[in-house]
Amino acid sequence: MxxxxxxxxxxxxxxxxxxxxxxxxxxxxxxxxxxxxxxxxxxxxxxxxxxxxxxxxxxxxxxxxxxxxxxxxxxxxxTPENPDTVYRTYTGRRIVPMSKNQKDYIEAIRNYDMVIGIGPAGTGKTFLAVASALAELTAGKVNRIILTRPVIEAGERLGFLPGDLYEKVSPYLTPLFDAFYVMLGTEQFRRYREDGVVEIVPLAYMRGRTLENAFIILDEAQNTVSEQMKMFLTRFGPNSKVVITGDITQIDLDGKERSSGLVLIRGILSGIKDIKFIWLSEVDVVRHKLVRDIIKAYEKWDNNKK
The missing domain is CATH 3.30.1370.10 (K Homology domain, type 1)
Structure with missing residues (x-):
């Protein structure tokens, strides 16, 4: 043999x-x-x-x-590589920023250890964060990718739900999974999970950990409370990169903006030069063209209420 x-x-x-x-x-x-x-x-x-x-x-x-x-x-x-290419998917598709703000977002992720991307749905916050994480992994700059988000729909008390941890949290992490499926395909994504290259962790399970040599994505950060955000921000260790994404117009917490950790860190962390805030808007929406109009209509409605 x-x-x-x-x-x-x-x-x-x-x-x-x-x-x-x-x-x-x-x-x-x-x-x-x-x-x-x-x-x-x-x-x-x-x-x-x-x-x-x-x-x-x-x-x-x-x-x-x-x-x-x-x-x-x-x-x-x-085919010469486009210098704006963030990552090339398993099908050969190039992931590139589609607007100036998205390009600034990618540049910030490349040059800062902590980036906070805030903007409405459809602006590419999560998708480009995943592409950047895979690029860093492929280049050998990190050893693993860690995905987390607050699971407020289940009160983050997941023990009563059936299945293992992945099965418990997967319904709440679908947007992140969709991005990985596009870039890796289902089989490679499964391998990455099984080998621990991609780790999926509810935010409540991050307490007490120090995350080294990792690219960490906190998604839906507008639904963290202040204590959760502080806990998360102090988890990352040497040779790690953190990207936090959220939409402060879609807060699902009781008490809304007053209790959102993402809203609070705009003031708390704005003076730290090695942390970069990137703001995206409806002009950066890359979904159906109607999504941009819907976001503008809601913004107008909210302003008229005030």
Whole structure:
């Protein structure tokens, strides 16, 4: 029985070689009667593909996998990378900022250890934060991505809900999951979760932790209270980056703005030079064009009430 290992340098190579839902390697296993195992070396931040079977079949499969990997490299060299590209998805789609404010948001994430993005729905706050996190992971700047948000719909008391932690919180983290599905595909996202590369944690479970070498995203931060926000802000450790996103017009807490941790930190943290606030508005909305009009209509209605 022969064995051969192939090293893949980054997530883009993994997607090109393995295929959507591992389609490429499953097909090669069927055709050539080999076993193909995939794993990640967290120390090297690289991926390992091991082929097991008869020597002739192992050689055939390894040649095919090298061909797929080189095809990815050749395609990349044919098309110059847009300097604004944040991340390239498993399908080859380039994620780029679509407005000046979004570009400022991406630049802030690249240059600051803590960025707070505030704006209405549809402005790309969460989507671009996830793209930036994957870019940092692929570049080896962090070892893992941590996703968190307040789960106020369940009062953050999740013990009574059925299933493991992922199953308990997944309904509340769907917007984050959607972004990962677009960029990684369902199978790679599943692997990342299983390997601990992507960790999903309700905000209440962050207490007592120090998070090193991580890209941490706090989503829906407008629904944190002051004590939760302070607890979260003091969790991150060396070589970590934090992005906080929220929409202060959609606060679901009792007491509204008076109790929102996101509203309060605008004044508390505004004087710290290494923390960057980015404000997005309806001009940055990248969903259906009607979303921009709806946001403007609600803003007008709110102003008329005051």
């Amino acid at each position: 022969a064995k051969r290992k192939i090293i893949l340098d980054d997530n883009n190579e993994v997607m090109m070689v393995l295929g959507e839902n591992d389609r490429n390697i499953r097909q090669l296993e069927r055709i050539h009667s080999v076993k193909i195992n995939c794993s990640q070396d967290s120390n090297l931040n690289k991926y390992m593909v091991e082929i097991i079977g008869s020597e002739s079949n192992v050689n055939k499969v390894s040649d095919k996998l090298f061909e797929l990997r080189n095809k990815k490299t050749n395609n990349s060299s044919d």
